[in-house]
Amino acid sequence: MPRTGGVYSPPAGTKGVPNTTIQSVPYNTLIDDLTADANAPRPLTSGGTGATSASGARTALGLEIGTNVQAQDAGLQSIAGLTTTTNQMLYTTGTDAYATTALTPFARTILDDVDAAGVRATIGANDASTLITGTIADARLPATMSGKAFVGSVVVNNGSVTGYAVLSAGNTTNTGYIDFRKADGNRAGYIGYATNGGGNIDLNAEVGFRYNFSGALGPTYGGTPLVTTAGASFTGAVWAPNFLASNDFQIRSNGDRYLYFMNSAGNNRGVIVHNNAIGAMQTFLYNTSGTFVRSLTLREDGGGFWGGHMFEVGNNVGTAEFRFNANANRDHRLLSDASGSFYVQYSNNEWSTASTLVWWDAAANANLGGSIYTPTGFFTSGALGSNNGLVAGNGDNATYASHNLRISTWYGVGIYDSSSGNCRIVFDARGGHITNTGNHAVGGTMYVGSAAVFGDGNMQFSGGMLGYGAYLSDALSARATVYTGSNQDEVNLPVGHSVLSYSNGTRNRNQGYATYLSTAAYQFTLDVGASAQLGGTWRARGQITYSSGNSMVQMQRTA
Incomplete structure (x- = not known):
């Protein structure tokens, strides 16, 4: 039977009576009822949940996840494992991992502020008068200030360890001065107004030189103030970004004297030196890094040295010259003019007049003003043999073995007619032949x-x-001379010699045609593939045409 208030009651008529036979129907009814009750959800009143599922049981018990209770969470599990004390707060150390840290009562007064202004008010940072240590950022300072008085020294330091400057109020010597100190705090020098020294500006090095400036500052040059020091003498080095002297500027010393030119980084770009030991004026040049490059030296004994690769004379003024004065009235000069000509000249009257020894025009043609004398000779250069030229002979005679003048040639000498550009006479130095196209006129024997x-x-x-x-x-x-040599590039074949030459056209018999070596080593040619021309006059003696436009012509040298 259904439970009432969670209490089970057996069905009526199912209880047995003593000394009475138990009937099967009531007994089975009781058993079925107990079975049904045992399989039915146990009500809460009987210690059950009244549900047939876990979720139904949680709902019946008021433990539904997400509604009545929190689901299992790693972060909550981490928090559950912590032990907290007074003035502590939680913070995360990782994903779903928590730990505790101190949270002071003062810190809690900051946490309840709603904005930055509130935080500054809480910590007292909304009033500069409450700042007791540290520095104020440049952006917080006014761009200009006036009427400010600083009590004590003012240190100017860019934060580096290379040194700093101190503006001091003064002492018994100076009414006020600027100290320049090294990184270790030791003073390197100062600038001061020395009232006890006559009211002058003193520029002092702690160890070294002192400069005293009496009088007002002079005019400026390029925006840089200049100090007027008429008749002043300086002991030691003098440094100046700009220096103007309207009269003499003297550097006196028994030793070497230097004039330095530096860039803003302090690197030498140039130095002018009087080298007392060798008696010379020297100019040293340096690159932008201060590394020495080259020098110019002018010695008192007349010597000079320049370490560069070029020395330019003139500045596009029409002419430029370089003179050599070795002796009185015995002068030479190198002269260049606007036409591109270059002259070597001589004068014996201090250049009132001049004689040109040799000059070259802009086309590199040389012109001589007198005779040429050479102990060895004149030679040509190029790939056509060697030792070609005009040289001195080996004796005062006129024989093959001894003579005054020698024309030296690798093979032969040709004499050309300049009006036509044709070679008319050929000297074959190897064979001893003289060939010409005209007649021999002999006045003697x-x-x-x-x-x-x-x-x-x-x-x-x-x-x-x-x-x-x-x-x-x-x-x-x-009369029947033929060439008997083996040089396949021979062009000076004897008169009477015949060659078979290629032609791509018709050649009339007994007519003269220029004949050439062919670029092909096995033949001669009159046109196609022509290389070096054969010397002398050649005439056609017959032609055989073996295909259209291709013929072989027999050519014979006649002169």
Whole structure:
């Protein structure tokens, strides 16, 4: 039967009676009722939850997660493990991990402030008079101040350890001064107004030099004040960003004297020195880092040295010159003019007049004002052999072995007609031949082998008629001269020699045509693939055409 108020009551008529047979129906009804009650949810009044599920049981018990109770949380679990004491607060040490730290009553007075102004009021930072230590940021200070009096010294320091300056109120010597101190606090020097010294400005180094300026500051140069020191003498070094002297400026010393030029970083850019030991004026040049580059030295003995690679004379004024005065009235000069010409000149009257020894025009053509004398000779340069030129001979004679003048050539010498640009005479130094395109005009006697040809036209042969016969034999043999050498680039072939030459056109017989070596090593050519031209006059003796536009022409040298 259903429970009443959570209390179970058996069904009516199910109890047994003593000495009476238990009937099956009431008994089974009781058993079924007990089974149904045992399987039904146990009501709260009976110690159950009245639910058939865990969530239903939590709801029945008022423990529904998220509604009646908090779900399991790692952060809460971490907090649950802490032990707190007075004036402590929680803070996180990681994800869902907590610890405690002190929270003083004063700190709590800051936490309840709603803005920065409230915090400054709480800690007393809203009034500069309450600041007792530290410094005020530059941004908090006024850009200008007037009527301010500082009691005691004022230190000017950029925070580095390289040193600092101190503005001092004064002492018995100076009414007020500026101290310059090193990083260790020791004074390096000062500037002061010395009332006890006549009211002058003193510039003092702690160890070293002292400068006294009496009088007002002079005018400025480039915005930098200049000090007027008429007739002043300085002992030691003098440093000045700008220096103006309307009269003499003297540097006196028995030793070396220096004039330095520095950049704003203190690096030397130039130094002018009188080197007393060697008697010289020297100029030393440095790069922007202060590293020495080169120097110019002018010695009292007349010597000079320049460590650069260029020395420029002139400034686009039309002419520029460089003079050499080795002796009175014995002068030379190098002169350059606006046309691009360059002259070497001589004068014996202090340049009232001048003689040009040699000059070059802008096209590099050399012009001589007199004769040329050379102990070795004149040589040409280039790839066409070596030792080509005009040189001195080896004796006072006129033989093959000894002579006064020698024309030296690797192979041959050609004499050209400048009006046409054609070579008319060729000297073959290797073979000893002279070839020309014209006639030989002989005013005296000409010897040809054993024959003598006289100016009147008569000829005499050594050996009489036998000699004449030998001459005719030699002459007839010479008419059929052919080249017997093996140089495939030979261009001076003998008269009478024939070559077979390629041509891409028609060549008329017995007509003269320029003949060339071919770029192909196995043939000659009249046009296509031409290389070096053959010397002399060549005439066509016949032509064979082996295909359209391609022929072979027999060419023979006739002169």
